[in-house]
Amino acid sequence: MPSEKHLLPLPTGLNPMVNEATNQLIQQSAKKGITVVITDGFRSAEDQDQLYQKGRTTAGTIVTNARGGESYHNYGLAVDFALKTSSGNVIWDRNYDGNQNGIPDWNEVVAIAKNLGFQWGGDWAQFKDYPHLQMDFDLTLADLQNGKRPPETSLK
Template identity: 40%
Template sequence: MIVSKNELVRRSVRNMGNVDHRIAVFGKKIIAAAYDEGICAQITEGHRSYRRQAELYGQGRSWYRWDGRNYGSRGSIVTHARPGQSIHNYGLAIDFCLVDKSGQQAIWRVDESWRRVASISKDLGFTWGGNWRTFKDYPHLEWTHGMTWKDLASGRGPFDYPGFLIRRGSRGRRVKQVQLELGTAADGIFGPLTEKAAVTFQQKNNIQVDGIIGPQTWNKFYN
């Protein structure tokens, strides 16, 4: 029997757990879009509690204690992130793997299909761990737009208005994020095409039309 799309989405939702609700929507989209291209994949992990992170960090560090408890265990080191230092702890990261057509067997080989799933995810604004230079984490996808765990720990988030106007001439990761929402080429440079798309977006949403991304337009993206 061939595994159904619904089944892979169902498992993915279960495995993502308590991620940000917008990340959960993206996660389902990735699995469904991959399936439509003949690629069977599923999300294997999403939100991770601090306690779970302590267990993972303790693996291979027998001395490790956290929150008054011993979390050290044998084995080899699997992570360098302590509780609060993983994007998973904030519900903004998910991991995936491929599965065979029956849906019974996980496939961890990073081939063309695997890279295609990563590419679908990148189109939705995710950063792929397979693109990291120092430590490659092929199953890992995170939606932070350059924010670090320290930013997230301080209560800031990638869905929140960044606090400055994004307009013609602006550059950088936040411009890229805006371009993904507007559906224009995401090159991180706010030029005339991005401005035009912003105007169209504002007209469609009946908000002030100026082609500048301020709090009002920003909040229309995510709320």
């Protein structure tokens, strides 16, 4: 019987590869005249549960269907983004074209993100999550919940 693999503990921050890709996303977007703001990254299970309550048992609109442990944010594998306008406002306007090249800035950021290996929540069939970017490293949430973890080496 093969020896049982040692399972890594829950992360406490972004996976280094996700962090590096996020930094590249910000830099590559800036070269196109787009300022990307990361509005959320790693989220603890407790924070996730609080977010899940929004629009259910606390005031506000429902923003997630994921409870603690059910989001790639909880494993350091996801970030949410917004755009910053030249006047300094943080916006989630998917039609905004601040660099005035005829292409919505949001679409440009998503294209860069996908090129860096992110999956985009806007491509999901249900509960589209337009600010959400994640790298799952071919691990399902069940894999992550069962203690499997992605590599932590840097991108090359």
